Amino acid sequence: MADLSIEFCGIKSPNPFWLASAPPTDKAYNVIRAFEAGWGGVVWKTLGEDPPAVNVSSRYSAIYGKNREVIGFNNIELITDRSLEQNLQEIAEVKKAWPDRAIVVSLMLPCEEHYWADILPKVEATGADGIELNFGCPHGMPERGMGAAVGQVPEYVQMVTAWCKKHSKLPVIVKLTPNITDIRKPARAAKEGGADAVSLINTINSITSIDLDRMVALPIVGTASTHGGYCGAAVKPIALNMVAEIARDPETRGLPISGIGGIANWRDAAEFIALGAGCVQVCTAAMLHGFRIVEEMKDGLSRWMDSKGYRTLADFSGKAVPNTTDWKYLDMNYQVIAHIDQNECIQCGRCHVACEDTSHQAIAQIIDQASGARRYEVIDQECVGCNLCEITCPVQNCITMVPQVTGKPYMNWTQDPRNPRAEVKEESTAV
Structure with a gap:
């Protein structure tokens, strides 16, 4: 013990x-x-x-x-x-x-x-x-x-x-x-x-x-x-x-x-x-x-x-x-995408509303024309992995953030060519 x-x-x-x-x-x-x-x-x-x-x-x-x-x-x-x-x-x-x-x-x-x-x-x-x-x-x-x-x-x-x-x-x-x-x-x-x-x-x-x-x-x-x-x-x-x-x-x-x-x-x-x-x-x-x-x-x-x-x-x-590190040392090439477990989803639509109104329009609402039933699916290419849908979902573990294989190596903001002020390349402190 x-x-x-x-x-x-x-x-x-x-x-x-x-x-x-x-x-x-x-x-x-x-x-x-x-x-x-x-x-x-x-x-x-x-x-x-x-x-x-x-x-x-x-x-x-x-x-x-x-x-x-x-x-x-x-x-x-x-x-x-x-x-x-x-x-x-x-x-x-x-x-x-x-x-x-x-x-x-x-x-x-x-x-x-x-x-x-x-x-x-x-x-x-x-x-x-x-x-x-x-x-x-x-x-x-x-x-x-x-x-x-x-x-x-x-x-x-x-x-x-x-x-x-x-x-x-x-x-x-x-x-x-x-x-x-x-x-x-x-x-x-x-x-x-x-x-x-x-x-x-x-x-x-x-x-x-x-x-x-x-x-x-x-x-x-x-x-x-x-x-x-x-x-x-x-x-x-x-x-x-x-x-x-x-x-x-x-x-x-x-x-x-x-x-x-x-x-x-x-x-x-x-x-x-x-x-x-x-x-x-x-x-x-x-x-x-x-x-x-x-x-x-x-x-x-x-x-x-x-x-x-x-x-x-x-x-x-x-x-x-x-x-726990400074923001500038986080991996810019790390990527997650939301996944909705359809067996757990209660079709409340909160994830769709949150993403559609205030985020990246990455969750589609699909309505069956015959029955009127709703279904929500992630649009992978639009998802930035912000976690908002996961946070708003009332069902625990219904929406999860899935890491993606990008094939890109670790790169922090001090190394990123998109950084306009990266004049001096700082050493990585990533673990």
């Missing part, structure tokens, strides 16, 4: 599933329930200076799919609104009771060294396994010069990280903001400052919707609102991309990564790990479905690893990174 235990930047836990710094990790009661449910670790909700932050009401909003399934989740909650003393006491008690579980403490303080020098020994005294620097909170705290206001300035990231390495012996994980043009720059800065790892992504600036009767965004506080932090399933593609950018950047390659963003099941976790994550953090899914979801996550990941012959997470961690 697969071994799910990990050691992440020196921190051990029985499995890679950690709860992210958020409401689920705000107090001992929650964390104990999480550990009883089987979570491998937690990142305690962000601690700050006293007096503690004051939160507003209400705090959350969402984007829904069919049957009110929450696709995206938005919050305007700040860091802990409980005293530093109370949090530190509870952290110490929980760590003593659960020595085999990872407890990382999230911190956010003003950009003055004495604040960090003062709090770090207090955190160490709890027996916590590490600290996470919250450089990502996009609302409320940036207005005070913290959170994303730090994470968006690589020089600040490096400076504060270096302070923490100077004043603490604990592993330092730097939590990065996605609200930035190039995620590699703060990641490089964190590494330069001595970070033991990075975690990402934090939440994305967002306004989920507008109440058109009251003409105010959600969540509503009195008669007004503000932008919040977006998370949940909708942000997973953004998070995966940013994790991959750091994993394959020559300057940060090998830097441990804790993956965050839209992780709701074992497959999500496996995808982050395949792109280089050493552990994953979960928040929204736990808030929507409770702590017991970790049972299915662990079981599913273990079963999948067994089916693939992976004994430990290290056996497949980062395996997808070499196959």
Whole structure:
């Protein structure tokens, strides 16, 4: 049976599933329930200076799919609104009771060294396994010069990280903001400052919707609102991309990564790990479905690893990174063509409408004049292999993309004679 235990930047836990710094990790009661449910670790909700932050009401909003399934989740909650003393006491008690579980403490303080020098020994005294620097909170705290206001300035990231390495012996994980043009720059800065790892992504600036009767965004506080932090399933593609950018950047390659963003099941976790994550953090899914979801996550990941012959997470961690490249290195001569399985087709016509109206007019609608029955067939010579028909088809595996034998060798855009700016031929990085 697969071994799910990990050691992440020196921190051990029985499995890679950690709860992210958020409401689920705000107090001992929650964390104990999480550990009883089987979570491998937690990142305690962000601690700050006293007096503690004051939160507003209400705090959350969402984007829904069919049957009110929450696709995206938005919050305007700040860091802990409980005293530093109370949090530190509870952290110490929980760590003593659960020595085999990872407890990382999230911190956010003003950009003055004495604040960090003062709090770090207090955190160490709890027996916590590490600290996470919250450089990502996009609302409320940036207005005070913290959170994303730090994470968006690589020089600040490096400076504060270096302070923490100077004043603490604990592993330092730097939590990065996605609200930035190039995620590699703060990641490089964190590494330069001595970070033991990075975690990402934090939440994305967002306004989920507008109440058109009251003409105010959600969540509503009195008669007004503000932008919040977006998370949940909708942000997973953004998070995966940013994790991959750091994993394959020559300057940060090998830097441990804790993956965050839209992780709701074992497959999500496996995808982050395949792109280089050493552990994953979960928040929204736990808030929507409770702590017991970790049972299915662990079981599913273990079963999948067994089916693939992976004994430990290290056996497949980062395996997808070499196959992730820049667009210019993709094979221009690779070709796929759509194929419709007529035995599976329900003749709904969605593929035809999508291709006819918005794509390449490569799916013909054939109507039997006698019976009026419809049939849809791909026009091979018109199909460019864009995948739109496969995506719009409501029947899984009815439409597949079939690779074609072109007889042409690998050729990327830097080698393509159609490239008007290919003055210097770059070496291929294809695998």
